[in-house]
Amino acid sequence: MxxxxxxxxxxxxxxxxxxxxxxxADASRDDYYDSxxxxxxxxxxxxxxxxxxxxxxxxxxxxxxxxxxxxxxxxxxxxxxxxxxxxxxxxxxxxxxxxxxxxxxxxxxxxxxxxxxxxxxxxxxxxxxxxxxxxxxxxxxxxxxxxxxxxxxxxxxxxxxxxxxxxxxxxxxxxxxxxxxxxxxxxxxxxxxxxxxxxxxxxxxxxxxxxxxxxxxxxxxGALIASYVHLSTPLQIHAGAARIELQTGVLDKLMPNLLPLGFTLLVYSLMKKGFSPVKLIGLTVVFGVLGKLIGFL
Incomplete structure (x- = not known):
């Protein structure tokens, strides 16, 4: 005993x-006390x-x-x-x-x-x-x-x-x-x-x-963002009788995968502000469902 x-x-x-x-322990420390x-x-x-x-x-x-x-x-x-x-x-x-x-x-x-x-x-x-x-x-x-x-x-x-x-x-x-x-x-x-x-x-x-x-x-x-983040919009721009696809006619010509990059940067900024990954996953799901329902995504 x-x-x-x-x-x-x-x-x-x-x-x-x-x-x-x-x-x-100092979380900001970049080296060890015992080097x-x-x-x-x-x-x-x-x-x-x-x-x-x-x-x-x-x-x-x-x-x-x-x-x-x-x-x-x-x-x-x-x-x-x-x-x-x-x-x-x-x-x-x-x-x-x-x-x-x-x-x-x-x-x-x-x-x-x-x-x-x-x-x-x-x-x-x-x-x-x-x-x-x-x-x-x-x-x-x-x-x-x-x-x-x-x-x-x-x-x-x-x-x-x-x-x-x-x-x-x-x-x-x-x-x-x-x-x-x-x-x-x-x-x-x-x-x-x-x-x-x-x-x-x-x-x-x-x-x-x-x-x-x-x-x-x-x-x-950057390659992972372009390969795994899929985000596009079916919206069209009407100019008189002409119709221009916002995704293929404007955004893709400015920069391919511009929307996935923007969404990734948005998520990163929210994470820097203290949002937990679990909350961000939930927000992503809500954003995707609402965007599909209103015809934005």
Missing amino acids: GFNATEAELAAKADKRMQQALAT TPAEPLSTQDINRMAWRSLALQASFNYERMQAGGWLFTLIPALRKIHRQPEDLSNSMRMHLEFLNVHPFDVTFLSGIVLAMEQNKEKLSTIRAVKVALMGPLGGIGDAMFWLTWLPICAGIGASLALEGSLFGPILFLLLFNALHFGLRFGLAHYGYRTGLGALHLLKTSTKKISHAASIVGMSVI
Whole structure:
């Protein structure tokens, strides 16, 4: 009983210290209180990160997408890297920001981020690298897994199953997951080594890399707006007997996808004013339904 009580007291004290750190940590701080690079992570640490990445989408939501699973993936390594509770809380807060990446090649990004965390790079630099890489990794993952490897494995398994072989679905799972897990763990170690190899460059060119990553990230966001935000109007402009389509005759000639861009900027401005993503989703639904009913959209 005495041993259990001692364990409970230690756990309570640790929890209290963490709560105090979360309350006092400076959210606007861009660097860590302890800027001394941490000890390198072990192979077991990287493998543990890769295993935990399987839960990347366990808490998927439309506010922060995969942020909860992303932080769950990194927590053991972050605890080993950041000894000061304030640094750990600032790092955790940053990694709870929006993230959306392919779940199979996410470990490459995790490895790079952990190498940067180990070197105590600035939070803005780590954030910029995350934003710059999550879009390209999503496209590569979709092309490699969903559009290539999955149809190949499914075709082989289905052909055997149609012939009455019970080995068909088993072979499908074996083939698909051989590449899946091979890349998941291989990319984790490769990403970490790549990050370590680039630390000198990061240290001497932090501002340039952060600026370049920000440019790439903004380009990705711009492409996502044009691809995923669909907004058009059927309104017409009447000038005597002439009728001009407002969308194709005016807006598209000024700038293609002008309405999606404007709506995105409106949502961004409302978010900056304190509107929660859940409220913005509700407003978007109401705006879409009303716009359709009155003939504006």
